C-alpha cells in the first residue's frame with residue numbers, strides 16, 4: 001500500500017473577535033485539510049495551519065510523498081526535510097513563540113504524520129490511540145478557554161452567541177455559558193489584553209463563581225519580569241499554573257524561581273532545540289504540547305516522555321481548529337500517561353462548523369477517545385467544499401491579529417512585554 005495522491009485543501013471558517021496580546025482574531029480562521037490517498041478509496045486525513053507561507057511549504061512537500069509507504073513515517077520526515085531544505089517560516093502573531101528551521105520542518109511534517117497514522121489505523125483496523133501505545137484513559141479532559149472579546153466584528157452587524165466580555169462580569173458570564181454547556185472542569189483565561197491588575201480581578205471573580213475549578217491565566221508574554229512576579233504573588237493559591245507571563249527562557253526562569261505556582265509555556269520551549277536550555281534553566285513546570293508544531297503525535301508523545309524525565313508536567317495548546325485536530329489531540333491525550341492537565345481547545349468558538357460528518361463532542365468537559373480504526377472521524381466532502389469556498393472569498397490569506405486590530409485602532413502596537 002503506497003500513497004498515490006496528496007490533496008491539500010485550504011479552508012476558512014468564522015472566528016469571533018477574540019482578543020489576545022497580538023491584537024484580535026480576524027473574522028475568518030484558516031486551516032489546511034490534508035488527504036493522503038492510497039487507492040481503493042482509502043484516505044488518511046490531517047489538519048494544520050492555513051496561512052499562505054505554511055501552505056506553500058505543504059505544497060512543496062506534497063509531491064515528494066507520492067509512492068511512500070504510510071507506515072514509513074521516518075521516510076516521511078526525511079522526504080519533507082529534503083523537499084523543504086533549510087527554511088524558517090515564522091507565524092505573524094508570534095503566539096507560539098519563536099521559529100527555526102527545525103520547527104518549520106516539524107510543522108510541515110505534522111499533518112502528514114497524522115494522516116499516515118490515520119491510514120495505518122485503517123489498514124490494520126485499530127484506532128490511532130493503539131498506535132501510540134494504547135489507551136491510558138477513556139476520556140480526555142479539555143478546559144474552558146475564556147477570551148476577552150467584542151460582541152461582534154465591527155464591520156459585521158451580527159453579534160455572536162457569546163456576547164461581549166471586557167470585564168470580570170463579562171468573563172464570568174462567558175465561563176458560566178461554557179461550563180453549563182460543555183461541562184468543563186477547569187478554566188483558562190487568555191490574558192495580556194488589559195492591565196494585569198484587571199485580569200487578576202477577573203481571576204478573583206472566577207474563583208468566587210467556580211470555587212472548585214482549577215484556573216489558569218495566559219498573558220502570552222505581555223508582562224515584564226517584575227510585573228510577572230507581582231502578579232504571581234497576587235494570584236498565589238488561585239492558579240494551577242501561570243502560562244507564559246513573560247518572554248524568553250531567561251525571563252521565564254527568573255519568574256519561575258520565585259513564583260508560588262508552576263509556569264507553563266507554549267512560547268519559550270517550543271521545539272526540540274529549546275528543551276535542554278529551557279529545562280536546565282528551570283524556566284517551566286508545564287509544557288503545552290501541540291502536535292501541530294512539535295512534529296505530529298509520536299513526537300508529541302516523545303516530548304511528554306522527556307518532560308517526565310525532567311519532572312515537568314504536560315498540558316496541550318490550541319489555536320482555532322476543527323474536528324480532525326480535536327480527534328488527533330484526543331487520541332494523543334488518550335495515550336499519554338503524562339497528560340495530567342486538561343487540554344486547551346478552541347472548539348466551542350467555532351460555532352459547530354466542521355469538515356467532518358460527525359465531529360467528536362465535548363461532554364462533561366471531556367472527549368471520548370474514538371474506538372473506530374484510524375482517527376475514527378470522516379471527512380464530509382460537501383462541508384469541505386463549502387469551507388474551501390469561504391477560503392476563496394474571505395480575502396484573508398494569513399492570520400494577522402495585529403493588523404486587524406490596527407484597522408480599528410491605528411495607534412495599536414504589539415509589545416511583549418507591554419506591562
Ligand SMILES: O=C([O-])C(=O)C[C@H](O)[C@@H](O)C(=O)[O-]
Nearest residue numbers: 020095096220266318319320
Ligand atoms: O498561548 C496560547 O495558549 C495560544 O497561543 C492559544 C491561541 O493561539 C490563542 O491565544 C489565540 O488564538 O488567540
Ligand SMILES: [Mg+2]
Nearest residue numbers: 218243244266
Ligand atoms: Mg499559551
